[in-house]
Amino acid sequence: MNKTISFEQQIVKPAWCPGCGNFLILKALQQVFTELSLLPQEVVIVSGIGQAAKTPQYLNVNMFNGLHGRALPPATAIKACNSKLTVIAEGGDGDMYGEGGNHFIHTIRRNPDVTHLVHNNMVYGLTKGQASPTSDIGYKTPVQVDGVISDPINPIAMAISLGASFVARAYCGDIEHTIEIIKKAIQHRGYALVDIFQPCVTFNKVNTFQWFKDNTYILQDHDVHDINKAFIRATERDRLPVGIFYQNEQKETFEQRLKVLEEGKGDFLFRAMNKKGLEELLKVREY
Amino acid sequence: MNKTISFEQQIVKPAWCPGCGNFLILKALQQVFTELSLLPQEVVIVSGIGQAAKTPQYLNVNMFNGLHGRALPPATAIKACNSKLTVIAEGGDGDMYGEGGNHFIHTIRRNPDVTHLVHNNMVYGLTKGQASPTSDIGYKTPVQVDGVISDPINPIAMAISLGASFVARAYCGDIEHTIEIIKKAIQHRGYALVDIFQPCVTFNKVNTFQWFKDNTYILQDHDVHDINKAFIRATERDRLPVGIFYQNEQKETFEQRLKVLEEGKGDFLFRAMNKKGLEELLKVREY
Amino acid sequence: MKRENKPQIPEQDISIVLCGEAGQGIQTVEELLTRILKLSGYYVFATKEYMSRVRGGSNSTQIRVSSKPIQAPVARIDVLIPLDREAIKHVSYYIDEHTIIIGDEEKLDTNKKVINVSFLKMAQEIGKAIYANIIAVGLLLGLLDGDIKIGKDFLTDYFTEKNKKEFVEDNIKALEKGYQEARRLIKENLLKSERLPKLKKSSKVKNNLLFNGAEAVGLGAIAGGCNFISSYPMSPSTGVLTFLAQHAHDFDIIAEQTEDEISAINMAIGAWYTGARAMVTTSGGGFALMTEGLSLAGMIETPVVIHLAQRPAPSTGLPTRTEQGDLLFVLYAGHGEFPRIILAPATIEDAYYLTQKAFNWADKFQIPVIILTDQYTMDTYYNIKKLTIPKEEINNFIIKTDSDYHRYNLKIKDGISPRGIPGFGEGLVRVDSDEHDEMGLITEDMDIRKRMVEKRNAKWYPLKKEILPPTLAGAKDYRILLVGWGSTFNIIKEAMERLDRPDIALLHFQQLYPISEESIVFLDRAEQVISIENNYSGQFSRLLEAETGISVGTKILKYNGLPFYADELAREIDDILKEVAQK
Amino acid sequence: MKRENKPQIPEQDISIVLCGEAGQGIQTVEELLTRILKLSGYYVFATKEYMSRVRGGSNSTQIRVSSKPIQAPVARIDVLIPLDREAIKHVSYYIDEHTIIIGDEEKLDTNKKVINVSFLKMAQEIGKAIYANIIAVGLLLGLLDGDIKIGKDFLTDYFTEKNKKEFVEDNIKALEKGYQEARRLIKENLLKSERLPKLKKSSKVKNNLLFNGAEAVGLGAIAGGCNFISSYPMSPSTGVLTFLAQHAHDFDIIAEQTEDEISAINMAIGAWYTGARAMVTTSGGGFALMTEGLSLAGMIETPVVIHLAQRPAPSTGLPTRTEQGDLLFVLYAGHGEFPRIILAPATIEDAYYLTQKAFNWADKFQIPVIILTDQYTMDTYYNIKKLTIPKEEINNFIIKTDSDYHRYNLKIKDGISPRGIPGFGEGLVRVDSDEHDEMGLITEDMDIRKRMVEKRNAKWYPLKKEILPPTLAGAKDYRILLVGWGSTFNIIKEAMERLDRPDIALLHFQQLYPISEESIVFLDRAEQVISIENNYSGQFSRLLEAETGISVGTKILKYNGLPFYADELAREIDDILKEVAQK
Ligand SMILES: Cc1ncc(C[n+]2csc(CCOP(=O)(O)OP(=O)(O)O)c2C)c(N)n1
Ligand SMILES: Cc1ncc(C[n+]2csc(CCOP(=O)(O)OP(=O)(O)O)c2C)c(N)n1
Ligand code: SF4
Ligand code: SF4
Ligand SMILES: [Mg+2]
Numbered sequence A, B: 001m002n003k004t005i006s007f008e009q010q011i012v013k014p015a016w017c018p019g020c021g022n023f024l025i026l027k028a029l030q031q032v033f034t035e036l037s038l039l040p041q042e043v044v045i046v047s048g049i050g051q052a053a054k055t056p057q058y059l060n061v062n063m064f065n066g067l068h069g070r071a072l073p074p075a076t077a078i079k080a081c082n083s084k085l086t087v088i089a090e091g092g093d094g095d096m097y098g099e100g101g102n103h104f105i106h107t108i109r110r111n112p113d114v115t116h117l118v119h120n121n122m123v124y125g126l127t128k129g130q131a132s133p134t135s136d137i138g139y140k141t142p143v144q145v146d147g148v149i150s151d152p153i154n155p156i157a158m159a160i161s162l163g164a165s166f167v168a169r170a171y172c173g174d175i176e177h178t179i180e181i182i183k184k185a186i187q188h189r190g191y192a193l194v195d196i197f198q199p200c201v202t203f204n205k206v207n208t209f210q211w212f213k214d215n216t217y218i219l220q221d222h223d224v225h226d227i228n229k230a231f232i233r234a235t236e237r238d239r240l241p242v243g244i245f246y247q248n249e250q251k252e253t254f255e256q257r258l259k260v261l262e263e264g265k266g267d268f269l270f271r272a273m274n275k276k277g278l279e280e281l282l283k284v285r286e287y
Numbered sequence C, D: 001m002k003r004e005n006k007p008q009i010p011e012q013d014i015s016i017v018l019c020g021e022a023g024q025g026i027q028t029v030e031e032l033l034t035r036i037l038k039l040s041g042y043y044v045f046a047t048k049e050y051m052s053r054v055r056g057g058s059n060s061t062q063i064r065v066s067s068k069p070i071q072a073p074v075a076r077i078d079v080l081i082p083l084d085r086e087a088i089k090h091v092s093y094y095i096d097e098h099t100i101i102i103g104d105e106e107k108l109d110t111n112k113k114v115i116n117v118s119f120l121k122m123a124q125e126i127g128k129a130i131y132a133n134i135i136a137v138g139l140l141l142g143l144l145d146g147d148i149k150i151g152k153d154f155l156t157d158y159f160t161e162k163n164k165k166e167f168v169e170d171n172i173k174a175l176e177k178g179y180q181e182a183r184r185l186i187k188e189n190l191l192k193s194e195r196l197p198k199l200k201k202s203s204k205v206k207n208n209l210l211f212n213g214a215e216a217v218g219l220g221a222i223a224g225g226c227n228f229i230s231s232y233p234m235s236p237s238t239g240v241l242t243f244l245a246q247h248a249h250d251f252d253i254i255a256e257q258t259e260d261e262i263s264a265i266n267m268a269i270g271a272w273y274t275g276a277r278a279m280v281t282t283s284g285g286g287f288a289l290m291t292e293g294l295s296l297a298g299m300i301e302t303p304v305v306i307h308l309a310q311r312p313a314p315s316t317g318l319p320t321r322t323e324q325g326d327l328l329f330v331l332y333a334g335h336g337e338f339p340r341i342i343l344a345p346a347t348i349e350d351a352y353y354l355t356q357k358a359f360n361w362a363d364k365f366q367i368p369v370i371i372l373t374d375q376y377t378m379d380t381y382y383n384i385k386k387l388t389i390p391k392e393e394i395n396n397f398i399i400k401t402d403s404d405y406h407r408y409n410l411k412i413k414d415g416i417s418p419r420g421i422p423g424f425g426e427g428l429v430r431v432d433s434d435e436h437d438e439m440g441l442i443t444e445d446m447d448i449r450k451r452m453v454e455k456r457n458a459k460w461y462p463l464k465k466e467i468l469p470p471t472l473a474g475a476k477d478y479r480i481l482l483v484g485w486g487s488t489f490n491i492i493k494e495a496m497e498r499l500d501r502p503d504i505a506l507l508h509f510q511q512l513y514p515i516s517e518e519s520i521v522f523l524d525r526a527e528q529v530i531s532i533e534n535n536y537s538g539q540f541s542r543l544l545e546a547e548t549g550i551s552v553g554t555k556i557l558k559y560n561g562l563p564f565y566a567d568e569l570a571r572e573i574d575d576i577l578k579e580v581a582q583k
């Protein structure tokens, strides 16, 4: 292990509110990277915009801090172009399930070897407290004055319904468990969703640390390879299971399925231009 | 019944290929409208762009033929503003599950009283034969030269995972059954998905009329109110069930949940401006 | 911009700056103080700058108090209340030898002279640390000779509804305590400064209104008959969504937060299709996602109102800062060619009236109307006079259709075919994003295509007849003409007044497109044109040059994310004029 | 445009039009005929217009055959092959007394004179109805004195791989039969016309290349080192995606069809971030959805290449038609201010070379480069000479980073900080859509903000040094200057040549932004400037006027969805010149 490598970016301090759950996720990530003996230069975190999406700013790794809702497409492309990189897409519930909902669906379909970390605080933090796609019915905010009237999305059930190859939920208050889950997600070869419950201490006065503690439990005695059972567990609402719901280690990744990347031809990015081929292609057009 | 009302638009002829499954859906819709005794002026079909999305052009009803992938948001708004209208959103599999995937998720969350008809031909028809989000792995096209490498979306399972209040599949080759399902979908109060298998005789040489005949069967002995069972049925892949997978008649609609529309205040569109209220609102700003 | 501190003319107002972390309650101090001061008979102005974070960081509010109308920020602090250790550093650029700093000496880390007031200790004496802010309000009230009685009444009203009696009483005590502390400082002669003018109160001011640009746009929307808003939160535009959501019940407004901006604009267009009056509010990045929808509105000739509050870009940029960088984008946004109107409120009053007008014009011409504001507008307020409520009922220009209704009737000369809505009348209302015939059905007839292009663009003519002329302020007989647009009006105006020259005027644009033809006459009369914009490339100058053929000599551009400051701008203009004079 | 049929000069080519339903095989006839004719020693030109449908409707292809280079469509038909009942009606505008119509008399419903050839019956005699198309190829080959031997060889090659021997032989028979039929018609003197010049063959032509604009852009991308394309299908731009997908294996290209255009542009930017060379291909509506991503590229200074094939808008418009209506949108698209380059290929060769250049410039300047084509370009081809393969290896300007790598190094004067990629070297590569410091981390420091704005925009200077000058064709000593851009080059050029005047020239732009300063010199020398654009509002003229300050006198605009026709355009220019002369 490269115990000496620090993943902490020590130049600027996190701009989060004191006590925010994001600090725990940040810490968990540093731990995960160290435990997995990753090199900072070989990790890329792609993020959107939001409080959660600031996380890579505070880590000593490569960062692609792109557009709100749009972390997954660049993450997919980055992994496809350079499969030696460990690629993580990270952002908030609004980012990933609201603005970015379409990429969520289609990235699952592609199954790139990308770890998808969603800080689910059930609220829009950075824009100051509007409802998010995971806010519960009745949740009041300055915009949802009568309380939320749309059903919350269940990202776990949805990912399972799309056949995602790794679907998990964590609660950052249990940092050890969170570390374990994220580690497994990164180790999983293929798309891996970790929906991380993250209390927003400023805006979400309902889903607090205490609430998550009371309303979550660790999934046990569960067959992660049975998709139907996974779905049933995912729809539990009384208390919310955290852990791995579903995993399919057999599913080929996007990179594996991309014939162009096939082994033997060498590093994709450093392949020389096929001038001969181009010449032939032009030649053909004489006929 | 207004048997005399014709829902056929008789000025321009459908621009579809002879033998296309869309003709059957068009016919089914005319029949449904007649059977439900609807008035042309009170039906609005909102569509995107694509072969499927041309359907409202050939019907004698109001039409909002908007953007590719974007039928659901205007449909939601139209129903909210004028709940006397029967509102249908219609388009293809690319339209609704590709470009429009995000609205698919969030419209289900809202549950407006809108019927959502998706002509699922597992291909992009209008743009000449590229893969769609429902094309099977291995399906070859001029763009997917090595065959499709992304898993097809299962819209039924996905809608169920999001708690859609009515989820059904039909096969237009069985026009009577299709009529029955669409009728029930329109009658359902709330969001109703009907994913309609529609052979594209020009570009999809795999999923033909015969293929659908061989690979579908009518769902029977199924409890439409059990969401977990519905999910399990939805994941069947050997032969694909057609029929209603899931229905929840209890779920309140977007319009019902919108406090502003509350009864007693009269027709939303014709409410007079609250000038007194505005005056007061300005007055308050003196303090 | 460069730094120089000699005021050209003696200042006639007091500039107070509060600075501290997000979450320390600066907003409350600002709100209470400005309102009580106004009710006391002063003209007030307030604006703020803040970081894109919820807690911590350094944020500041500038409040100017005067006996005369005052509507712009300055790069000068007369009284500074630093609330945390970072505060003095954060605003140090604006501090000079005349700045009076009042604060908890212990908690500040500075070599500057600080008049020590132990807000926290005093608050704890009353009961709780949170009263410190109210003590600050009291102190400033005392310092400015505000009306303590009005202050107490206001506080009572302000807190009573949601709080216990005891809490209200403690707050009153805190106010009183701060007020007394100010008296003490004055008595002990600790507050003397060359730059604290004596202010006069006026009873005229009492009924003035006080609200910021976000509220003004919201109120204007209500006055314009808005009954539908679909939007996705995005700083600095979210205030308008929040405002309308808050008043949804009273004004029958459907306020929907959408999954993304694409949904927002498409919903709004759908709502207009039924006859509702819908708007979206967004910022540059969100607008980018709406451009396809904008083009849809252009094609199907459905009205739509878009409020775009600009912030520094490209991309995410500086989410909570100000800029005027999206003008040319907005002007040409959307593929294809179709008419649009772009309005940029110059004042709070404008934000109200122009938003109202936006709805009426959108409906009248069946086109998109864009209201271009910015963070500065959203977060700024000052005394304004009474606003009028629309007298007539909304005219939505909607007809009851008959059975052979043709949505895109080509016989109408000005391109504006009567608009029907579904379910109202016997006709069918077909709208189509494809090129369409008069009925709204898809067509590939090249002749119809040509006529439809001409029909859509024919609307330019009637709408050009109603263009708002630019506002001319200053000398009628000018030699030097300043040119500005949108939110900079009051700032440029004050800067100009500070120069106190008989040969200078300001030509300010509230309608950016189409541009009034009168502009040429105004520009032609000037010997020197200086344009002033909050962006890098002088977008409006470029537009103006293109439209009028008259070249803008000098540009003063600011693009660091902050608004112009009247005093600093005055110096900058002065420098330019001096340079020219020397040549 | 108005109709007049007197040709100014005797025509030197033969214009053949095939018209019928989608699915009838017009494409095959076009492809085979043009290639065989070229191999026979002719210059050919082909373009098509078609409806947005898969079967049915009325589509047509125009093929011009000549002894001299020919590269533009005309509004004239010398030989018409109507394949269905609608065909004659569909192209009737272009038919005149000299048009020879050859077809199955029975199946046509017209009062025009038709030379009866029973394609279907003849085909059935051979074996199958589908041979009718090949009979038509044979007929036209015979009519034009094409080389039947070459035709047979070509057909053999063409069909052999995928078909049975018998089928190939039947096709050869059909070709022969058509050819003989033509001989018969000629012999029987049925084909006499005032307007069928005798064409000469040339062996020089044999090695010319024949491919359309879509292929040219695709080939150019390969030559530019493109190894990643992410796009969403959209007419008329899909051809480029298809082309690159087809050749993905040979050229190591990842070709991904995305869920939407937003994903497409964000993937492409992600790919560039790793060091790949990515592009997207789209049309106006898809580009609208990409504008937020465009602004992202501007902010993070990641190169990106965007191909936009224009079609008539607004909104869905006419998906399979042509227009030049998105120029100003593209120029200002994206919120905020950042540099970009806009290229518009004037010829097939240009489409190849400029696409290649787009990749190199994008990488060199770390900016978005947009290639603006249109449906006409995509679907048009004509003989072109050999193209060169890039000699040097791709220079991607990527550095190996060291441990204190700063992505946005401000010390670099021209704004172009060396670009590192993740995993290559010791450094970390941080890119940020927020305003950022040199390391790429979020900042709200106003001074850094200002410097970063200046850094990004500083790139305008180096890239302006490389601007492509416009092309001047025609008289050096012109009095009248035609101005065009992009796809209209050859059309305007032929129109100009038809006028046969010593005082006229064409100034044509392939780089639309930034515009070469030389333009001013060219424009200044003209007495009269006539601009010609395929849009309603004269977008390029407006840009040119704004940039040069020189006003464009007259505009010839076409916006019915069709390209200009050289002969028609010549008449129109002539009319304008006559009008001026009369005044
Ligand atoms: C296109 C676009 N729309 C809106 C925004 C404004 N915005 C920034 S973050 C955010 C939502 C934040 O919520 P979430 O993703 O849940 O992250 P959190 O702050 O809660 O961690 C929004 C709406 C944006 N940056 N870009
Ligand atoms: C923003 C945008 N992108 C792309 C297109 C081009 N386009 C039109 S229809 C279509 C897909 C059609 O497929 P589908 O929705 O499955 O309908 P089908 O034709 O198969 O019925 C596409 C990509 C468009 N009109 N708008
Ligand atoms: S607003 Fe909420 S999510 Fe954001 S930093 Fe504060 S506590 Fe965390
Ligand atoms: S292409 Fe396919 S979907 Fe489209 S009309 Fe033809 S058969 Fe139907
Ligand atoms: Mg959140």
Ligand SMILES: [Mg+2]
Binding pocket: B092, B093, B094, B119, B120, B121, B122, B123, B124, B125, B132
């Ligand atoms: Mg389809």
